[in-house]
Amino acid sequence: MSAKTLGPVRRKFAPWDDTSAVPLISIKNVSKQFGSFTAVDNVSLDIYEREFFALLGPSGCGKTTLMRMLAGFETPTSGSIMIGGEDLANTPPHKRPVNMMFQSYALFPHMTVEKNIAFGLEMDKLPKGEIASRVEEMLKLVKLESFAKRKPHQLSGGQRQRVALARSIAKRPKVLLLDEPLGALDKKLREETQFELLDLQMALGMTFVIVTHDQDEAMTMADRIAVMNHGKFVQISPPAELYEQPTSKYVADFIGDINLLEGRVEKSERGRTILDSEMTGTRIETVTDSSTGGSAIGMGDKAWYAVRPEKVSISLLPPNDPGVNTAIGTVWDIGYVGDISVYHVRLEGGGTMRASIANTRRVVERPITWEDKVFLTWAPDSGIVLTR
Numbered sequence: 001m002s003a004k005t006l007g008p009v010r011r012k013f014a015p016w017d018d019t020s021a022v023p024l025i026s027i028k029n030v031s032k033q034f035g036s037f038t039a040v041d042n043v044s045l046d047i048y049e050r051e052f053f054a055l056l057g058p059s060g061c062g063k064t065t066l067m068r069m070l071a072g073f074e075t076p077t078s079g080s081i082m083i084g085g086e087d088l089a090n091t092p093p094h095k096r097p098v099n100m101m102f103q104s105y106a107l108f109p110h111m112t113v114e115k116n117i118a119f120g121l122e123m124d125k126l127p128k129g130e131i132a133s134r135v136e137e138m139l140k141l142v143k144l145e146s147f148a149k150r151k152p153h154q155l156s157g158g159q160r161q162r163v164a165l166a167r168s169i170a171k172r173p174k175v176l177l178l179d180e181p182l183g184a185l186d187k188k189l190r191e192e193t194q195f196e197l198l199d200l201q202m203a204l205g206m207t208f209v210i211v212t213h214d215q216d217e218a219m220t221m222a223d224r225i226a227v228m229n230h231g232k233f234v235q236i237s238p239p240a241e242l243y244e245q246p247t248s249k250y251v252a253d254f255i256g257d258i259n260l261l262e263g264r265v266e267k268s269e270r271g272r273t274i275l276d277s278e279m280t281g282t283r284i285e286t287v288t289d290s291s292t293g294g295s296a297i298g299m300g301d302k303a304w305y306a307v308r309p310e311k312v313s314i315s316l317l318p319p320n321d322p323g324v325n326t327a328i329g330t331v332w333d334i335g336y337v338g339d340i341s342v343y344h345v346r347l348e349g350g351g352t353m354r355a356s357i358a359n360t361r362r363v364v365e366r367p368i369t370w371e372d373k374v375f376l377t378w379a380p381d382s383g384i385v386l387t388r
Helices: 063-071 113-123 128-141 157-170 187-204 215-221 239-244 249-254
Strands: 025-034 037-047 052-056 078-083 098-101 175-179 207-212 224-229 232-237 259-269 272-277 282-287 302-307 313-315 326-336 340-347 352-358 373-377 383-386
Touching: 025 063, 037 063, 037 078, 037 232, 052 063, 052 215, 063 078, 063 098, 063 175, 063 207, 098 157, 113 128, 113 157, 128 157, 157 187, 187 215, 207 215, 215 239, 224 239, 224 249, 232 239, 232 249, 249 259, 249 302, 249 383, 259 282, 259 352, 259 383, 272 302, 282 383, 313 352, 326 352, 340 373
Parallel strands: 052 207, 052 224, 098 175, 175 207
Antiparallel strands: 025 037, 025 078, 224 232, 259 272, 259 302, 272 282, 302 383, 313 373, 326 340, 326 373, 340 352
């Protein structure tokens, strides 16, 4: 499914849907083993020029190892990595058309901001005039002109992050690799910096590849996301498709919050699947373009219905048609998160579900509270059936 079919996107940019597009980075059947441990397991991936690509997954999933192979700090056990049509097998890190920004920033503490930015250019022996021009350009780009003479210890965390970014892009690499670049920032600054980084990437027209375990970070910035687990790609999709059309329970559960309701297939035909679920004590009907996430499904098969909490309505009153897509239960916990309230409901069928409501008004007392009997309902096109 194209990202453009799932509603508005940040920009009309989807070269992966163009069969004539030539990838800038081509990873073919790459594996990396450390002794008997396989960190990256036979993965293939194409990344396109000007793409903001995210490698997302839990610690130990192989994402950082894959990035280090792109940078040249690790050598693949098997497979090939090409950038711009060139096989990089025997190319050392400093001769690759990439630069890497580390989580620690790795700034030189004894150098000023402008000297830190100029360091790589000086190592390349560029003319002094060009170095000065590029440093000035980078300072302006990251809005640190007035901090040029300061040293790293005189800067805030966000400012140090921008210095490291400026130093990384000063050499104008084809690809910028970012290893957990916002991990050291506090939540509010991290959210602000995500959009700054996104705007900067679009302004430069450069290809960014970011490694992160932060789902919100990847969803906010990336054109596409590769979810990794145990050294493999579980799903590679644009953010909206990853959220709305996960292909497995793992992805559905890893990306955002989800209700996973187990059941048996009662009926399945093109665009329509009905499950009999003991968890809800009722039948679940789903109607979508791809109601089973692209997987084959048959009568009597075990399956899971995945529906996001924000797509579940909660009410004290029973629905007009309680036959399908309805669950009855008791509120056992409520989470107030400021912009939303999340209701945890114990179902009569023995399962649990969550429903979230936007707090659109300043109301102290809730119409629905602990121990209330409630009815949960959702539309047929709100969720997806998963078979694995």
